Amino acid sequence: MKLIGSLTSPYVRKIRVLLLEKGIPFEFVNDSPWEPGNHVAEFNPLGKVPALVTDTGEIFFDSPILADYLETLGVYPPELPTDALEVLRVKQLEALADGITDAAVVWLLETRRAAEKQDAAVIERQRGKMERGLDAVEARLGSHEFLYGGQFSRADIAMACGLAWIDFRFPAYDWRSSRPALAAHIARVLARPSFEKTIPVA
């Protein structure tokens, strides 16, 4: 199995963490869609990472699809519940985590435009999505150990990958002080060996 991605992408990290948690061996192909001459579009016509090439040569892209593919392999531990409605609820939380991350990516890209082209309204709009999303996660977490049910799931992985990337790109952005439950939760998740082995490097 071959994973195409960059060492900084939060979506790629989600898949690296899942592979490590399950102990599935894989080859990592370090290719960034932002680098000239990259080969990402040969695996994903959208030119985005992660993309995964299975042992039979089939290609999957978009991290939730890759994560679903990994679940089909039936390797312990499962990162999704068994009940279909519960699966949907975990995936809803994954979508929320990915959506918060997507908003932060738009914010980052806006800050990389020439100063005179940057639009404060775009940043404000994305910050609003992040703030509302993080508040919803804080409210949901309460005193629970995990984002969904009594066990570690893909929702926890997606949220920690997103927030670690937000810390990496926006170290001055304080999302923690008004969200103590989420701050404690993310610290616990980031201490897992699968996260310690996948810290983003510039």
Ligand SMILES: N[C@@H](CCC(=O)N[C@@H](CS)C(=O)NCC(=O)O)C(=O)O
């Ligand atoms: N929804 C996608 C998002 C993937 C994504 O946006 N990846 C970024 C890297 S962090 C990328 O490849 N961007 C290149 C581009 O947008 O052209 C997923 O979950 O896989």
